Amino acid sequence: MSFEVLDGGMLALLQDPGRYGYQHIGVTTGGPMDEHAFRWANRLLANPPEAAQIEINIGKLGLLAHEDTCIALTGADLGARINGKAAVPWRTYHIQRGDRIEFGMPVAGLRAYLAVAGGLKPVIKLGSCATVVREGLGGLDGRGQKLAKGDCIGFDRCHKKTMTSLPIGEVPDYNEDLQVGVIPSYQYAHFSPGERMKFFSGSYEVSQRIDRMGYRLTGEPIASELDGIISEGIAYGAIQVPSDGQPIVLMKDRQTIGGYPKIGCLSALDAGQLAQRGPGAKIRFYLADVAEAEAQRAIFNHKLETFKTSLAGP
Amino acid sequence: MIIEAVNESTCIVYFGDRISDDIAGQVKRATEAIRRNLSDLVIDLVPSYTSVLVCYDADRTDRFGFTSRIRKTLSQSEQEAPDENASSTIELPVYYGPEVGLDLDEVCDYSGLSRDEVVRIHSEQTYRVYAIGFSPGFAYLGITDQRIALPRKATPRQKVPTGSVGIAGSQTAIYPSSTPGGWQIVGRTPQKMIDWDSDSLALVAVGDKVRFRSIDRQEYLDLGGSLDEF
Numbered sequence: 001m002s003f004e005v006l007d008g009g010m011l012a013l014l015q016d017p018g019r020y021g022y023q024h025i026g027v028t029t030g031g032p033m034d035e036h037a038f039r040w041a042n043r044l045l046a047n048p049p050e051a052a053q054i055e056i057n058i059g060k061l062g063l064l065a066h067e068d069t070c071i072a073l074t075g076a077d078l079g080a081r082i083n084g085k086a087a088v089p090w091r092t093y094h095i096q097r098g099d100r101i102e103f104g105m106p107v108a109g110l111r112a113y114l115a116v117a118g119g120l121k122p123v124i125k126l127g128s129c130a131t132v133v134r135e136g137l138g139g140l141d142g143r144g145q146k147l148a149k150g151d152c153i154g155f156d157r158c159h160k161k162t163m164t165s166l167p168i169g170e171v172p173d174y175n176e177d178l179q180v181g182v183i184p185s186y187q188y189a190h191f192s193p194g195e196r197m198k199f200f201s202g203s204y205e206v207s208q209r210i211d212r213m214g215y216r217l218t219g220e221p222i223a224s225e226l227d228g229i230i231s232e233g234i235a236y237g238a239i240q241v242p243s244d245g246q247p248i249v250l251m252k253d254r255q256t257i258g259g260y261p262k263i264g265c266l267s268a269l270d271a272g273q274l275a276q277r278g279p280g281a282k283i284r285f286y287l288a289d290v291a292e293a294e295a296q297r298a299i300f301n302h303k304l305e306t307f308k309t310s311l312a313g314p
Numbered sequence: 315m316i317i318e319a320v321n322e323s324t325c326i327v328y329f330g331d332r333i334s335d336d337i338a339g340q341v342k343r344a345t346e347a348i349r350r351n352l353s354d355l356v357i358d359l360v361p362s363y364t365s366v367l368v369c370y371d372a373d374r375t376d377r378f379g380f381t382s383r384i385r386k387t388l389s390q391s392e393q394e395a396p397d398e399n400a401s402s403t404i405e406l407p408v409y410y411g412p413e414v415g416l417d418l419d420e421v422c423d424y425s426g427l428s429r430d431e432v433v434r435i436h437s438e439q440t441y442r443v444y445a446i447g448f449s450p451g452f453a454y455l456g457i458t459d460q461r462i463a464l465p466r467k468a469t470p471r472q473k474v475p476t477g478s479v480g481i482a483g484s485q486t487a488i489y490p491s492s493t494p495g496g497w498q499i500v501g502r503t504p505q506k507m508i509d510w511d512s513d514s515l516a517l518v519a520v521g522d523k524v525r526f527r528s529i530d531r532q533e534y535l536d537l538g539g540s541l542d543e544f
Contacts (some may be wrong), residue, residue: 020357020369021357021358021359022359022515023358023359023360023367024345024359024361024444024446024519024520025358025450025451025452025508025515025516025519026446026447026448026450026516027450028450029358031383044501048505071446104370106421126510126515134449135449135450136383137510140455153393171400177322183319183320183321183322185318185319185320185321185326186320187327229363230331230332230333230362230364231362231363231445231447231454232326232360232362232363232364232365233326233360233361233362233365233366234365234367235320235321235324235367235369236321236324236359238500239323239458255447255449256360256446256447257360257445257446257447257448265320265321265324266321267321267324268321268323270436275465290319290321290322290377293321293322294322294377296374297322297323297372298417301373
């Protein structure tokens with residue numbers, strides 16, 4: 001009962017919600033770069049929210065199914081095909097033994113999620129299978145390896161057949177310019193009103209230097225009154241401003257502590273939308289409030305809870 | 315103490331704005347108190363020099379309820395007398411030999427002291443663990459005697475051998491795994507700093523006290539130390 005990896009692609013990683021409870025010893029959380037797409041993939045299959053999935057970064061993954069099952073594809077459109085037939089994201093697919101699932105190159109977004117009914121069955125390391133290559137943790141054998149040709153990813157045989165898709169209104173358009181809310185926190189007070197104005201009025205571009213640790217943006221440089229700070233814990237989505245004034249949004253594989261001033265923090269859902277943008281994408285920031293981020297999350301949770309999957313018997 | 319919201323599921327508690335042994339003690343006690351009393355809601359804790367970042371389960375509490383519980387817990391723990399015996403001193407054996415003390419000569423040049431004096435100064439004091447980060451188990455210890463407080467290298471090494479003990483300005487640290495790094499390496503410990511298969515995982519925690527014990531080559535090898543480059 002497994003998927004066999006025919007082609008490891010660019011960077012395909014096993015992910016669950018992340019490795020929590022170890023940041024005090026410097027272990028990062030990892031986890032899905034886009035929580036919105038990850039949560040929906042499990043929801044479409046009526047999986048537990050923490051069920052492990054494959055995060056396909058940029059594309060080119062090839063899988064062969066050794067068992068009948070049902071999968072959900074969400075997140076980026078990486079030109080996926082099932083037995084050569086186009087398979088768009090945000091819906092479920094029935095898979096039969098011998099089917100080939102292949103991802104091409106990005107059409108919209110950067111990271112696709114593939115969930116399987118009942119979840120994948122990976123090795124758990126420090127409570128999670130989230131793959132963090134830099135730390136050598138998680139993944140198929142627990143040592144932080146990305147998926148590679150010849151890997152076999154196990155799952156349980158599942159008779160439940162699901163045929164669902166996300167309501168059209170819920171599907172994000174990753175090709176759109178992105179506007180994200182900044183929660184004024186951390187060293188926000190140490191950016192002068194003039195510098196804040198520059199930050200919130202300007203347009204930033206996603207640079208080439210993006211990875212699972214951080215997103216470096218380019219645009220109007222902004223300066224903090226502080227050169228550096230006493231190192232402190234870094235939250236997911238925190239916006240660090242080093243001395244060159246170019247913001248860096250810290251993502252799922254970030255280091256746990258850091259000493260650069262931070263102008264604020266994105267909500268997890270907004271950081272996930274940023275994670276779908278590639279080099280050249282335009283980003284604008286607006287001044288938000290932590291209450292707005294809480295409300296955004298509550299609405300998202302409510303949508304997940306009230307979504308009806310149509311389950312049919314075997 | 316100030317509690318501030320960071321995002322929809324994280325807040326940070328600040329205990330001061332400068333590095334001191336006293337504040338490090340407060341951070342340690344607060345971290346332990348939050349872990350003990352709020353374990354039902356806390357997802358992750360990141361203690362550092364002057365602060366504790368607290369990630370909580372926002373699906374099961376709200377910001378106001380959570381911060382008021384933190385405030386209550388911390389005001390109770392403040393009233394308890396600091397029990398410094400609770401943070402026992404961890405002794406780490408270190409071999410300061412030329413094969414592993416890759417930058418000892420630089421520290422000697424900087425300080426104008428002999429190797430023996432540098433080793434004596436580095437190993438005769440007790441350090442506090444101010445933070446853990448950079449990589450799993452990488453503990454930032456302070457405060458290094460200013461005579462040997464050589465700043466970090468202008469060009470970092472591609473790979474610093476596991477167990478290396480380094481100096482960077484007023485701080486000193488042990489590399490728990492082989493990573494790139496710019497600290498001035500003065501010796502190496504045979505002690506495993508991080509072990510994914512042990513229950514405690516990391517040998518030291520933020521707030522702990524650490525002392526280095528200078529050992530000779532034979533003891534280093536007997537304790538399982540390696541002289542390999544990596």
